[in-house]
Amino acid sequence: MLKIIDLHAKVEGEDIEILKGINLEIGKGEVHAVMGPNGSGKSTLAKVVAGHPAYEVTSGQILFDGEDVLEMEPEERALAGLFLAFQYPVEVPGVSNAMLIRQSVNNVRKARGQEEFDPLEFEDYIADKLKLVEMDNKFLDRSVNAGFSGGEKKRNEILQLAAMEPRLSLLDETDSGLDIDALRIVSEGINSLRGTENSFMVVTHYQRILNYIKPDFVHVLMGGRIVKSGGSELALELENQGYDWLVKETFVNGEAK
């Protein structure tokens, strides 16, 4: 479903290379965890896949269902079924959540050749999604993320995810800042969206969330490269030993710097 081939990316207009040759393949229905210390490039990877203009891809490829994602505008990627739950969701003062989500959902429906929802149909549709993340109706009337607590913002991301029904979701540290109840709610929400058709890339640096969302694969990102991949047991190993042993292992032959 997603295929990343030798991806190099730098900060637009500057000489700061952040991603230094990423290879990653995510198949249909799979859940991949991407872990790694702060500053290793996890968010950058997610944003580059989603098309953030602050980064320039200098070489490599990203294919989504065989299509060249790098040729697509961010909204085209979104409408093709790629969703990014932001590490730091952005506030849009004065724009109600309902207004944004309805426009998102209707744009998705248009792109799929379906009829747009009228306001009443949308209300029914979104009611189910709200239940999924145990959010109150009143969140719909509030401005997008404005004045939301950290946990509410993260839940709001999952609400939007649920509403847009993407095929590939990139969750960027959706778990950080969540208390244990919120973590359970968010994880259950995500699990209920799992299926044979939907895939997830779960970016985290704690293994905590992986107790709820069991990954099929775990990758460790360091210094802009994936330095180790494995099954879900790798996450536990990292939890127990930290990243230090990996640093030693990878830097021994001077392959990474």
Add this chain to the structure above:
Amino acid sequence: MSRLTEAEAVETAASRKYKYGFTTNIEYEEFPRGLNEDIVREISRRKDEPEWLLEFRLKAYRQWCEMEEPEWPNLHYTKPDYNNIVYYSSPKEKPKLNSLDEVDPDILDTYNKLGIPLEEQKMLANVAVDAVFDSVSVATTFKAKLAEAGVIFCSISEAVKEYPELVKQYMGSVIPANDNYFAALNSAVFSDGSFCFVPKGVKCPMELSTYFRINNPDSGQFERTLIIAEEGAEVSYLEGCTAPMFDTNQLHAAVVELVALDDANIKYSTVQNWYPGDENGKGGIYNFVTKRGICKGERSKISWTQVETGSAITWKYPSVILKGDYSTGEFYSVALTNDFQQADTGTKMIHLGKNTRSTIISKGISAGKSQNSYRGLVKIGKKAHGSRNYSVCDSMLIGSECGAHTFPFIESGNSTSSVEHEATTSKIGEDQIFYLQQRGLDEEEAISLIINGFCKEVFKELPLEFAVEATKLLSIKLEGSVG
């Protein structure tokens, strides 16, 4: 199929941004250029005015001659050559005001193109329109229906003839002829405009609106509007305006006076979309407007809502004098500038009565190389005990070559009153746009949503149809400004 020539392509792009830029070809009555006492007399003669009005004009003209064009606004422009303007521009076929059949079909067609059909059956059912084309009112709709309710709505020229006592009593009572340079000029040469009188206890049964159109490149537009709401009366009034694209500057110097007696309520909304000039700053309207209302009676209320998107230069401070105890003044404003536009706009709230209230919500959006200033005065008089003002003044910058400025002045004359002022400046960010694109919105939809959110408190004050229109207008104006 022939390809567009470059000139055509440019024109197409420009008219997409300003789709009201077409010109109507009609014949005008001959009128000499320039300004002197004879010109003032000639305007008055052509309009067949009574002596007192001629005297009013002449006195204003003499005062104007003694005055200087103001230098204090944060605006930079070449002052108009007042002797090279045509002060009266009237279509040759003078319409008789009560029959649309006699309006020049080209002019009717112009209003159709602008989306304001003047045939009553085609109009929004709940809006009465006075259409002012250059210097004259060409049609007023729904007059009969309004008359049933006792509401007078007509051109000011007609009011001078039909209701001279009312006009005489109120004209110049809120904005004296010598109030400022542009008000004096207007008082000397004003051509037409709207008059509205809502008698005691009457709630006006429909929205009233005037649609101003400048068509003649050599003429200025100097309209004058007077709205009076007697005790307990209510009226909502909307003003719209557009002009063709010329590469010269046209002068628009209007005066609007509002009078609210005890318990009266006047809501005045403007969607200003005069031609702003091209993307290099050539052409566009100079918009120097004096608007003021007086809450004369107790518990009266005057509310100004403006969406200012056009004009090369905007100089405008719709104000309220809160004379009656417990009266309320409101000012809701969105001012958008792009390319080389400059706006210096805001309000004055003058609290004289006890327990008076005022609210100021100003939203400035600057893009391109434009400069956008908010200028406001909140003055609480010595005797205005227990009065309150609340002001919010937010600026949004798009790109890095534009400027936003705020000049809030506060004069508080007693200790039982309070004045609260909040101001913020923000930038439309790449991150905000990316976030919304990630949610499936294209860049234009994203910007339009952000701007809408920013202006929400103002848009909610507009009548619904116009709120939708205003939203669209802002998005069109900002097309291609970000990124």
